[in-house]
Amino acid sequence: MTSNTALPASLPPSAVIREVGLRDGLQILQRVVPTATKLEWIRDAYAAGQREMEIGSFVPARLMPQLADTAEVLAFAKTLPGLVASVLVPNLKGAERAIAEEAHSMLVPLSASHEHSLANLRKTPDEVVAEIGRIRAARDAAGSRTKLEVGLSTAFGCTIQGQVDEDEVVRLVQAVLDAGVDAVGLADTVGYADPQQVSRLFTKVLKVAGDRLQCAHFHDTRGLGLANCFAALQLGIRKFDACLGGIGGCPHAPGASGNVATEDLAYMLASMGVESGQDFGALIALRGKLSRWLEGEQLHGTLWRAGLPRTMKQEEVAA
Numbered sequence: 001m002t003s004n005t006a007l008p009a010s011l012p013p014s015a016v017i018r019e020v021g022l023r024d025g026l027q028i029l030q031r032v033v034p035t036a037t038k039l040e041w042i043r044d045a046y047a048a049g050q051r052e053m054e055i056g057s058f059v060p061a062r063l064m065p066q067l068a069d070t071a072e073v074l075a076f077a078k079t080l081p082g083l084v085a086s087v088l089v090p091n092l093k094g095a096e097r098a099i100a101e102e103a104h105s106m107l108v109p110l111s112a113s114h115e116h117s118l119a120n121l122r123k124t125p126d127e128v129v130a131e132i133g134r135i136r137a138a139r140d141a142a143g144s145r146t147k148l149e150v151g152l153s154t155a156f157g158c159t160i161q162g163q164v165d166e167d168e169v170v171r172l173v174q175a176v177l178d179a180g181v182d183a184v185g186l187a188d189t190v191g192y193a194d195p196q197q198v199s200r201l202f203t204k205v206l207k208v209a210g211d212r213l214q215c216a217h218f219h220d221t222r223g224l225g226l227a228n229c230f231a232a233l234q235l236g237i238r239k240f241d242a243c244l245g246g247i248g249g250c251p252h253a254p255g256a257s258g259n260v261a262t263e264d265l266a267y268m269l270a271s272m273g274v275e276s277g278q279d280f281g282a283l284i285a286l287r288g289k290l291s292r293w294l295e296g297e298q299l300h301g302t303l304w305r306a307g308l309p310r311t312m313k314q315e316e317v318a319a
């Protein structure tokens with residue numbers, strides 16, 4: 001592909017957008033999206049060029065009926081060649097299912113906020129770290145190849161606790177690396193981060209995690225999602241979670257936007273010459289379907305409304 005401007009030396013040539021709409025997006029909605037619709041979403045997203053998707057969560061169905069069909073959705077996702085299918089697992093029980101169903105990757109959330117961890121899981125962060133050690137042991141005992149990732153949630157602040165100490169984030173990252181995880185990511189679960197804070201915290205965590213710090217997860221609650229992605233990209237981070245149509249919302253801010261919108265992030269990356277393999281026509285068409293599937297829900301993002309600029313032709317960005 002071509003680009004209008006020379007690449008700043010600091011930007012990587014390519015980046016991965018992991019679609020998390022089927023998990024982070026759908027879990028907050030009241031409605032239960034039918035399994036067949038989820039499979040159509042995955043099929044279309046794959047056709048649009050998406051190669052990593054978090055497709056659900058192994059949590060008890062009574063707690064999250066929206067994601068009760070995760071095993072079935074995962075089985076379908078695994079039939080698509082080259083698609084990396086990950087699932088969220090809150091504990092050892094969920095991890096055992098992810099291992100049994102041979103998910104490519106399982107992601108364990110770990111709240112950097114002590115209060116958030118207690119409120120959500122009734123466990124302290126260090127108790128979750130111990131559970132992550134047990135998950136690693138279970139994976140090894142099973143001879144499983146499922147990748148073990150940890151997402152440090154509320155890493156940039158917390159609606160319950162307020163400030164989250166950056167040294168505490170670094171300490172927990174070191175603890176889960178010691179527990180044997182393959183990769184870590186930093187998540188701004190509630191949309192508190194700003195780009196300067198992102199640069200600072202990612203720089204600190206890169207010092208202890210190196211190339212095992214792989215993913216950035218930003219919510220666009222206060223409109224800084226893309227700016228935060230750019231700040232992480234400048235530090236060489238090459239994987240970003242995003243939701244088509246920016247769905248997901250924030251449980252503490254009704255009506256607020258959710259994750260960074262997949263299509264807007266793909267546009268920002270392409271505009272800067274960072275390859276992410278997305279076909280914009282296909283993405284926008286899928287967004288149209290999503291708006292019908294989720295009729296009555298508010299979708300977010302801007303690219304779908306304005307379209308690509310004339311300076312960026314589809315055949316150049318889709319190649």
Ligand SMILES: [Zn+2]
Pocket residue numbers: 024187189217219259
């Ligand atoms: Zn999230």
